[in-house]
Amino acid sequence: MKEIPPTPESFREIAAATDRLLTALAGLTDADAAAPSALPGWTRGHVLSHLARQAPALGNLLTWARTGVETPQYPDRATRDAEIEAGAHRPAAELVAGVRETAARFQEAVETLPDAAWQATVRPFTGELCTPKRILVIRLRELELHRVDLALGHRVADIPATARDIILDDVLGYYAAAADVPAFTLRDDTGAELARHGTGGPVVTGTRAAALAWLSGRSDGTGLSAATGPLPTLPRWL
Structure with a gap:
């Protein structure tokens, strides 16, 4: 929170x-x-x-x-x-x-x-x-x-970095406490781990803006990739 x-x-x-x-x-x-x-x-x-x-x-x-x-x-x-x-x-x-x-x-x-x-x-x-x-x-x-x-x-990519990261941390906190989140690891484009849910899921990688857009329901995951297949399906945010 x-x-x-x-x-x-x-x-x-x-x-x-x-x-x-x-x-x-x-x-x-x-x-x-x-x-x-x-x-x-x-x-x-x-x-x-x-x-x-x-x-x-x-x-x-x-x-x-x-x-x-x-x-x-x-x-x-x-x-x-x-x-x-x-x-x-x-x-x-x-x-x-x-x-x-x-x-x-x-x-x-x-x-x-x-x-x-x-x-x-x-x-x-x-x-x-x-x-x-x-x-x-x-x-x-x-x-x-x-x-x-x-x-x-x-676009979400137009949100300045400081504000974007505050909002991203907030959304990540929501998913950390949410039920029914599928297993996956989220990394930004520098390789830094942003979130880990469960074990054995795909590693999802992309920019922080792309991650925020996806997690907040503002995109279908454009700009993100999962090496082992499609992006996981998230429960609805808020």
Whole structure:
């Protein structure tokens, strides 16, 4: 379960990811927003509606850490999904403004969170117990991978190395704890071992970007190879 420290460097990573997303959205039209994203069943508007609502939802967890009063990220999945759907069909300018404004409030919230609150225990929507340091990883992950999901020409390979490696470590941590992961060893293109699951499986090799794209369901494994045959079939991530 990946966490990163609440340092100026970490805050800059999130701010830079936000800037990259907003730059990608420059000139977005209503037709663009209504077009399909790379996520099944979601338009680009759904992705943007989700990102705009995720920021204050993560802010709820920061409030929990700051006050000690349990404040769930979302009341339940049905409410979360209904809110995303309700916002998904707004004009592009409103969608982009929502992403921008909620991102700015989230950035301020993390940068002003008291030191003691960073040691508090909270529970994100995914169910794990963690400190707010994990919230930084979750937000960075969502900003970068959903920029890819918008299908506006950005790839996992376009994620800068520092952010990419934080997200890759997080996804690898998920699979390390997941059930039904087939046996395989994952190595990057320098030969460094990234993960080992079970024994006797294939050795999968490729760039870290290709590995992240595959593990996160953003590719079919393009750019990766397994010397003994096809890539293993992974359980769904998140």
